[in-house]
Amino acid sequence: MNVLKNIDSIRKDFPILNTSINGNKLIYLDNAATSQTPNCVINSISDYYKNLNSNIHRGVHSLSQMATEKYEDTRKKFKSHFNAKSSSEIIFTSGTTHSINLVSSGFSKFLNIDDEIIVSQLEHHSNIVPWQMLCEKTGAKMKVIPMNNIGELDLNEFSKMLSAKTKVVFVNHVSNALGTVNDIEEIIRLSHSVGAAVLIDGAQAVPHFNVDVTKLDVDFYVCSAHKFCGPTGVGILYGKEEWLNKLPPYQGGGEMIDEVSFEKTTYSELPNKFEAGTPNIAGVIASGIALDYINNIGLGNIKDYEDHLLNYATEKLLEIEGLKIYGESKDKTSVISFNIKNIHPYDIGSLIDNLGIAVRTGHHCAQPIMDFFNIPGTIRVSFCFYNTTGEIDTLVDALKKASTMLS
Amino acid sequence: MKIKDIQDEIVGEFDIFETWMDKYEYLIELGKSVPVIDEINKTDDNIIKGCQSKVWLHAEQDEGVIRFYADSDAIITKGIVSLLIRTFSNQKPEDIINASLDFIDKIGLRQHLSPNRANGLNNMIKKIKFYAIAFSKSN
Numbered sequence: 001m002n003v004l005k006n007i008d009s010i011r012k013d014f015p016i017l018n019t020s021i022n023g024n025k026l027i028y029l030d031n032a033a034t035s036q037t038p039n040c041v042i043n044s045i046s047d048y049y050k051n052l053n054s055n056i057h058r059g060v061h062s063l064s065q066m067a068t069e070k071y072e073d074t075r076k077k078f079k080s081h082f083n084a085k086s087s088s089e090i091i092f093t094s095g096t097t098h099s100i101n102l103v104s105s106g107f108s109k110f111l112n113i114d115d116e117i118i119v120s121q122l123e124h125h126s127n128i129v130p131w132q133m134l135c136e137k138t139g140a141k142m143k144v145i146p147m148n149n150i151g152e153l154d155l156n157e158f159s160k161m162l163s164a165k166t167k168v169v170f171v172n173h174v175s176n177a178l179g180t181v182n183d184i185e186e187i188i189r190l191s192h193s194v195g196a197a198v199l200i201d202g203a204q205a206v207p208h209f210n211v212d213v214t215k216l217d218v219d220f221y222v223c224s225a226h227k228f229c230g231p232t233g234v235g236i237l238y239g240k241e242e243w244l245n246k247l248p249p250y251q252g253g254g255e256m257i258d259e260v261s262f263e264k265t266t267y268s269e270l271p272n273k274f275e276a277g278t279p280n281i282a283g284v285i286a287s288g289i290a291l292d293y294i295n296n297i298g299l300g301n302i303k304d305y306e307d308h309l310l311n312y313a314t315e316k317l318l319e320i321e322g323l324k325i326y327g328e329s330k331d332k333t334s335v336i337s338f339n340i341k342n343i344h345p346y347d348i349g350s351l352i353d354n355l356g357i358a359v360r361t362g363h364h365c366a367q368p369i370m371d372f373f374n375i376p377g378t379i380r381v382s383f384c385f386y387n388t389t390g391e392i393d394t395l396v397d398a399l400k401k402a403s404t405m406l407s
Numbered sequence: 408m409k410i411k412d413i414q415d416e417i418v419g420e421f422d423i424f425e426t427w428m429d430k431y432e433y434l435i436e437l438g439k440s441v442p443v444i445d446e447i448n449k450t451d452d453n454i455i456k457g458c459q460s461k462v463w464l465h466a467e468q469d470e471g472v473i474r475f476y477a478d479s480d481a482i483i484t485k486g487i488v489s490l491l492i493r494t495f496s497n498q499k500p501e502d503i504i505n506a507s508l509d510f511i512d513k514i515g516l517r518q519h520l521s522p523n524r525a526n527g528l529n530n531m532i533k534k535i536k537f538y539a540i541a542f543s544k545s546n
Contacts, residue, residue, distance in 0.1 A: 022427060344480055344481035344482065346481040347435075350483050351428075376460070376461070376480060
């Protein structure tokens with residue numbers, strides 16, 4: 001199926017799609033930055049505060065027990081969605097950045113000056129900087145998997161970098177800037193062959209296709225709810241139980257303790273060990289509703305439709321004179337990064353914003369990629385299943401107009 | 408011409424345009440015609456932080472007034488910068504320090520700048536005032 005049959009009713013689920021920007025109907029094409037929120041998720045947050053609000057895991061009263069149940073049921077939902085072995089392998093965080101920091105800071109326990117860690121050239125800053133901080137702390141060295149001209153990682157080079165010194169490899173499943181889907185199965189297999197742990201940043205993958213952590217045999221897999229129609233401020237960290245048991249807690253506080261005295265504190269079991277303090281209860285529950293929502297449409301249907309949008313948009317965009325696409329991997333999600341002639345992406349972004357079209361311009365928090373192409377940034381359009389080919393036509397017209405004005 | 412009069416003149420020019428696209432078109436024209444900075448002054452020190460596009464601003468003092476030179480790699484930014492230069496260049500340091508800038512709000516520029524971009528604009532104004540303070544102290 002190429003077109004979602006019920007696209008009109010799907011669009012009605014997203015109230016923001018009726019917003020006007022500068023007198024024009026909003027065309028939201030910045031879904032890789034954050035996706036929009038359907039009514040069921042918005043209502044879930046409001047219902048929580050109307051009917052359920054209380055602190056979880058500690059109250060004997062009914063409200064607290066009901067809230068705890070919903071929160072823990074959500075953990076089970078993510079456990080099944082990702083096919084984890086147990087619910088305690090699912091940790092709720094504030095987002096992908098928080099999840100990566102939780103893992104990277106824990107690795108300071110295992111690394112020393114002789115060790116190496118490996119990142120890819122395609123990463124978002126949030127999967128670079130925490131690990132650089134780890135290197136500063138431990139003296140470990142960071143190596144970078146290079147990419148080719150179409151934005152694919154060179155796994156041949158990667159295999160040459162691996163050695164017994166390699167302790168951890170961290171790569172995104174899908175590049176936020178270019179949309180490249182990386183061959184993480186191979187990356188995980190090669191990394192494990194030298195005994196290195198692997199963290200996969202799945203922020204840009206989870207909204208678009210199914211992820212099975214057991215089949216992947218990945219050690220850590222992280223994502224953010226707001227990328228798949230959930231609220232902001234919720235992240236999901238999957239970690240293999242053996243790894244999560246080995247990692248030290250990231251934050252101290254309530255919830256994560258077993259017993260506390262001034263002499264010694266013992267930590268609680270998973271997953272609470274990593275969930276100090278009162279979590280974002282409303283957000284976590286709503287994230288589970290968002291997960292149900294996308295699963296109801298079906299990730300297979302979503303992928304088919306988004307592929308259709310990607311192909312349609314790629315073809316239409318390439319009709320614009322002087323338009324160059326960055327990132328032309330065969331396996332891509334619905335993200336297109338491009339520039340038109342030598343026009344600065346900021347100029348194009350400013351003009352089409354006046355026409356109500358939301359795109360991202362700049363380096364997309366991935367400066368090493370822009371340096372590779374020797375450009376200040378790109379215009380990035382990223383599609384969600386609620387976008388339409390009609391919106392793409394309007395985008396193309398707007399870009400042609402902007403290009404004429406700026407040439 | 409005084410800073411206030413220049414600002415009024417700019418507001419008058421933008422009043423003619425009915426749509427936002429026309430205003431942008433004018434900014435683009437301004438951006439194309441701005442007298443730019445010498446390549447030698449496009450140094451890292453002269454880059455203004457906080458802009459999505461690169462902006463260089465250089466200032467020189469000449470016979471009691473300050474002359475500003477600027478450039479940007481984005482043309483709309485360059486248009487905005489050209490308006491700032493037109494307002495503040497060839498003015499005395501103390502007049503620049505005391506000037507209140509209102510044309511940006513009056514022509515509706517600020518509401519069309521996202522906070523990211525407005526931040527860059529604020530940094531440009533700050534840097535212009537900073538030059539004025541520095542030159543007034545050196546006099």
